[in-house]
Amino acid sequence: MTVLARFGVTAPAWLWLLPLALLPLAASAQRRVPIPSLAMVPADGLSRLVDAVLTLAGMAGIGFLVIALSGPHLAGESLARTGEGAQISLLVDRSGSMNETFAGRQPSGAEESKAAASRRILDGFVGRRAHDLVAVSAFSTSPMAVLPMTDRHDAVRAAIRAIDRPGLEATNVARGLGLALAQFGTGAPQASRVLLLVSDGAAVIDRRVQPTLREDFAKIRPTLYWLFLRTAGSPGLADRPAGEDTPQAAPERHLDLFFKSLGVPYRAFEAESAQAVEAAIREIDRQERKPISYAERRPQRDLTGLAYGLAALAMGLLLAGTLIETDLATRRPASRPAASRETRRAA
C-alpha cells in the first residue's frame, strides 16, 4: 500500500477551507510601501526569491493549519514481524459446574471455584503477553461470541472477569469449538494460532458435526490446548470406563481421542487444583513464546502534530520575513496622494 492510499482524515469537512490557502497569491502579508513608480526600483533577483518564498510560506501556513484541523492520519498497516505473540481464541466453559470447587462442592471460605481459579489465572496469562491478539468465546447450552479477535487486552480482561459469574446449564462443546474456530477469521494465515479450551467436562460431539469440525481444524490448523479442570474423583482422560467404552460413558476420554485424531498439534492438561492450572498455563505461555513470524497491526498514526509543526515552520518564515522587512528609502515617504501610484511588495 502506498503512503498516499493510507492517508485519511477524521473531519473531512474542514478540507473545504483548503482553497483559502491560495489567498497569499492574491495578497501579501508584508508591509506595503508606496513608491511613485516601480521603475525606480532596480530589478533584484534576491527580492523576487524572498517574495516567492514568503508567498509559499503563507500558502503552507494556511494549508497545513486546515489539514491539521481535519485530523490527518495514516491508516494502520500490517507489518510482518518476528516476535513473540499469537492469535489466541479462548473458549471458556460457562456451564453451572464451573462454579463448583475442584472438590465438586459449592465454594466456601477460602476455597476457590473452578471458574474463579481460571479467571484469576487467565487474567495473568493475558496480561503477561503483550503482542497477542485474543478472542473470547463462551459456551454452555449454546456458543456465545463474547469478543472478536482484538489487541485490546483491557477488553479481554473485562471478558475474563465475567467468567466466574453464575453459569448456565449444559456443556455443548461441539458448537463452542465451531465458534472458537470461526473467531480466527480469514486474515493472517501465517500467524501462530492457538485455541485454548478451558472446561471442566465434556460432552459427546455429535457424529454429524464431527466432519465439519475436522474440516475446520484442518483449514485453520490451530494449536489446540485443552485445560481440563478435573473435579477430584471424577474420571481422567486416560481412564477407561468400567463398562462399555462409549462416548456417552466417558465423554472426556472420547473428546481427548477426537482431538488427538484431528492432526493438529494438541496437548491436554489435566488440572485438579488451582496450582495445576497455573502450571499448565505457564507451560502454554512458554510453548507459545517460541519466536514466530506474525503480522503486527500498527495502529493508525496521527499526523496532526506533524501538520501543526509544518504550519508553525511556515509561520516562522513569515515572521522572519516581517522582521527583516525594510524600506526602500531610509525615510518613509510622506503619505501624500499621488496621481498614479504603483506599489510593490517590499521584501
Add this chain to the structure above:
Amino acid sequence: MSPPPLARLLGHARGQLLAGALALTALTGLVPSLPVTGPRVEAVVVIDITGSMNTRDERLDGKPASRLDKAKATLRGLAAALPCGSRLGLGLFAERRAFLLFEPIETCADFGALDGALAGLDWRMGWEGDSRIAAGLFRAIALAGDLGSDLVFVTDGHEAPPLPARGGPAFEGKPGAVRGLIVGAGGHSPVPIPRYDDRGREIGFYGAEDVPHENRFGPPPPEAEHREGYNPRNAPFGSHAAPGQEHLSSVRDAYLRGLAAETGLAYAPLDAPGGLAEALTAAATTRSRPVRLDLRPVLGAAALAALLVLFGLLPWHIRLRETVSRLRHGA
C-alpha cells in the same frame, strides 16, 4: 534609527496577527490537551435475545429489520456517540437470567472490541426459549448493582409464557438504587414471530396453537368460574384452552413503563428522538471521570482565523482605505 525588531513587529496589526498565529500553533504542541473531569456514564447493556426479538417490525436504513438487528445497530450507535471515557459492558437476557459477557470497557479505546461484540450478537446464543422479562430485569438490576454500574435493558417486553393471573414477580430490590434505562424494541401493531427449526433455519411463523395464551400456574383468575366447563377441583381454569394473541408480538411499552416505575429506571423507545446516548445520559448516574480535553482544534482554528485575517482581510482593507483616500483627495 529603527526600533528593535520585536517591538517593531508587535507594533502593528500584521505582526501581532502573525506572532499570535505562530504562538497558538506552537501551543498545540506544548499543551495538546487539558486534564479535566467530565460527566461520563458507565452502564452494562443487557439485551434480550429471545425469539420475539426476531420479529421483523423495525426498520433499518429503510428496510424491514428484526428488533434484534435494530437494537444492535442502535447500541453500536450508542457506543460511538458516547464521549470518550464512558464505559459499556454487555450481557444477554434469555429465559430469566442476565448472562454477563464482559464488564464495562472504555467506549473509545476499546471501541473495536465493543463494536465487534455488539455486531456478533445473535439469537442463537440463547440457552432457553422462555422470556420471563420481569425476572430477567430484576436479575439484570442485581448484576448491574453488583458491578457498580448503571443498566440499559433492551427488550420488547413480550413475556413468554404469559404472566399468571396474580401478576408477575415483585421487585425485591430498592427502587432507584440502580439507575438506567429500559429500552423498548418493536412496533406497536401485533405481528407474527418467525419460527426456527433446531438447526437455526427459519420455517415460518408461530401460529395461535403453538404458544400458551394463559399461564395456569397459581390460582385461577376470579372470572374463571364463569368459563365453560369450570370445575373448582378438576378444571379451575375452565375446560378449553384460552384464546389469545400471544403468538403475535408488539412492543409492550405500557408494561415496560410499569416495570420502569417499579424499579426506578427510566423508559425510552429504541428510536428515541436524540438517540439513546441522550436518554441514557439523562437517566444515568453522573460519574466524574478524568478525561482529556483536546485543545488542538480550538488553538488551530484560532491560528487559522488569524492567518486568514492577515492574508484575506488586512490587504483588502488597506487597499480599500487607499482607494478611498485617493478618491477623497481627487485623483
